[in-house]
Amino acid sequence: MSWTPHGKHLIAGEWVGGDATFTSEPAHGPAHSFSVGTVDLVDRACEAAEDAFWTYGYTTREERALFLEAIADEIEARADAITEIGSQESGLPTGRLQGERGRTTGQLRLFASHIRKGDYLDRRHDAALPDRQPAPRPEIMMVERPIGPVAVFGASNFPLAFSTAGGDTAAALAAGCPVVVKGHSAHPGTGEIVAEAVLAAIEKTGMPKGVFSLVQGGDRHVGAAVVQHPRIKAVGFTGSLGGGRALFDLCAQRPEPIPFFGELGSVNPMFLMPEAMKTRAEELGAGWAGSLTMGAGQFCTNPGISVVLDGADADRYTAAAKAALEATDPQTMLTDGIAKAYRDGKERFETRNSVRPVYTTPSEGRVANPNLYETTGDNYLQDHALGEEVFGPLGLIVRVGSVEEMVTLAKGFEGQLTTTIHMDAGDMADAAKLTPILERKAGRVLVNGFPTGVEVVDSMVHGGPYPASTNFGATSVGTMSIRRFVRPVSYQNFPKELLPEDLQ
Numbered sequence: 001m002s003w004t005p006h007g008k009h010l011i012a013g014e015w016v017g018g019d020a021t022f023t024s025e026p027a028h029g030p031a032h033s034f035s036v037g038t039v040d041l042v043d044r045a046c047e048a049a050e051d052a053f054w055t056y057g058y059t060t061r062e063e064r065a066l067f068l069e070a071i072a073d074e075i076e077a078r079a080d081a082i083t084e085i086g087s088q089e090s091g092l093p094t095g096r097l098q099g100e101r102g103r104t105t106g107q108l109r110l111f112a113s114h115i116r117k118g119d120y121l122d123r124r125h126d127a128a129l130p131d132r133q134p135a136p137r138p139e140i141m142m143v144e145r146p147i148g149p150v151a152v153f154g155a156s157n158f159p160l161a162f163s164t165a166g167g168d169t170a171a172a173l174a175a176g177c178p179v180v181v182k183g184h185s186a187h188p189g190t191g192e193i194v195a196e197a198v199l200a201a202i203e204k205t206g207m208p209k210g211v212f213s214l215v216q217g218g219d220r221h222v223g224a225a226v227v228q229h230p231r232i233k234a235v236g237f238t239g240s241l242g243g244g245r246a247l248f249d250l251c252a253q254r255p256e257p258i259p260f261f262g263e264l265g266s267v268n269p270m271f272l273m274p275e276a277m278k279t280r281a282e283e284l285g286a287g288w289a290g291s292l293t294m295g296a297g298q299f300c301t302n303p304g305i306s307v308v309l310d311g312a313d314a315d316r317y318t319a320a321a322k323a324a325l326e327a328t329d330p331q332t333m334l335t336d337g338i339a340k341a342y343r344d345g346k347e348r349f350e351t352r353n354s355v356r357p358v359y360t361t362p363s364e365g366r367v368a369n370p371n372l373y374e375t376t377g378d379n380y381l382q383d384h385a386l387g388e389e390v391f392g393p394l395g396l397i398v399r400v401g402s403v404e405e406m407v408t409l410a411k412g413f414e415g416q417l418t419t420t421i422h423m424d425a426g427d428m429a430d431a432a433k434l435t436p437i438l439e440r441k442a443g444r445v446l447v448n449g450f451p452t453g454v455e456v457v458d459s460m461v462h463g464g465p466y467p468a469s470t471n472f473g474a475t476s477v478g479t480m481s482i483r484r485f486v487r488p489v490s491y492q493n494f495p496k497e498l499l500p501e502d503l504q
Contacts, residue, residue, distance in 0.1 A: 415465025
């Protein structure tokens with residue numbers, strides 16, 4: 001299926017252009033022109049979302065489930081075209097795009113199934129006690145209700161699963177909230193064709209047109225206008241710490257502050273226990289290298305740091321990781337900006353006396369090669385910059401003198417999306433010392449696995465203490481993500497006819 005972008009915004013069912021344009025910067029293939037987002041377009045989209053909420057927020061769960069399934073169907077109907085434009089814009093291989101499309105449609109269908117069950121509503125009922133002394137108790141019922149229009153910022157590293165109709169959008173729509181998407185300029189064509197799929201689903205299911213809008217491009221003023229618009233009641237964001245923190249602060253400074261659900265980055269440290277290292281250091285080193293370089297290291301759960309006990313086993317681990325990295329082919333990064341940031345991150349390591357290079361390679365243009373460094377636990381704790389995320393295939397080995405020092409180092413880490421323990425049966429006592437610390441540091445704790453990638457399931461938590469995310473009690477992956485966009489409402493002494501349908 002051949003497809004060419006028309007370069008317009010989708011505002012409440014209408015494709016809208018403009019005088020100012022920007023040109024995409026694909027990894028390969030033709031560049032295309034797209035209209036630049038404006039504050040006026042943001043206002044139109046947000047007002048339309050508010051109007052739509054008075055209908056969409058009161059649809060049945062079945063109606064919303066059918067809508068989500070229709071979006072999935074329409075995305076799959078455009079599968080080949082999405083893969084073609086997505087690969088051109090991002091440089092991601094065909095197989096990765098196909099897998100990500102499957103994840104995108106899979107989570108739409110999963111959320112449809114989840115809301116049909118109604119468990120997320122957390123319904124509660126306390127019957128009236130008219131004869132209670134000294135005062136009677138009224139009947140009180142509670143249910144979760146949608147909060148209103150939600151703004152979603154597309155992510156650079158997942159043009160499908162975390163963007164136009166990705167997890168944040170799917171969760172908000174499942175909850176009953178209209179969505180205004182601020183598209184990512186790294187993949188505007190991919191965003192446009194997915195928006196076409198959403199519009200087709202709107203028309204197929206009879207949903208209000210304002211339930212979804214896509215605003216492309218635009219400078220920081222456009223992003224600020226989205227989060228500060230009074231109709232917006234929450235924001236979903238996946239991106240850099242600097243950009244996310246700036247938007248978070250704007251949300252907090254509004255006359256009506258709103259929640260900002262930002263996933264901002266993580267180094268995802270792994271702790272390798274002594275008995276596991278004795279029996280399988282080489283296996284673990286090679287496995288780490290594979291996880292570190294998957295997708296050119298452009299995953300938010302990329303395990304950038306390995307903490308090991310200094311000695312011969314650490315030497316074997318390091319040698320195996322180095323050998324695996326040496327065999328890794330160069331990979332294309334998602335954008336020129338990400339590639340430059342990766343080179344800058346490598347330069348930051350090169351200029352520090354606190355680290356020793358193990359394997360270094362040059363990277364030019366949009367192509368990335370892996371790099372590996374090592375340091376001591378003392379140096380790591382004294383040099384805060386070593387714990388800053390380098391988005392790409394760069395790893396750091398931290399050598400410590402004892403398990404006790406490993407525990408001390410774990411306490412010094414900031415909030416993470418994931419932490420990992422590699423252990424054998426003989427490491428149980430040492431792992432028990434780490435576990436209480438690691439569960440306070442991350443939203444997901446793994447044993448004997450590598451964290452790159454997430455499962456879209458009921459039990460997944462993709463979030464963590466700041467700076468991994470701005471709300472440690474939420475997840476951006478899995479069915480629990482829907483709960484970000486609802487709030488509890490109690491109904492006291494209500495006639496049945498006035499109650500929300502989910503309480504009747």
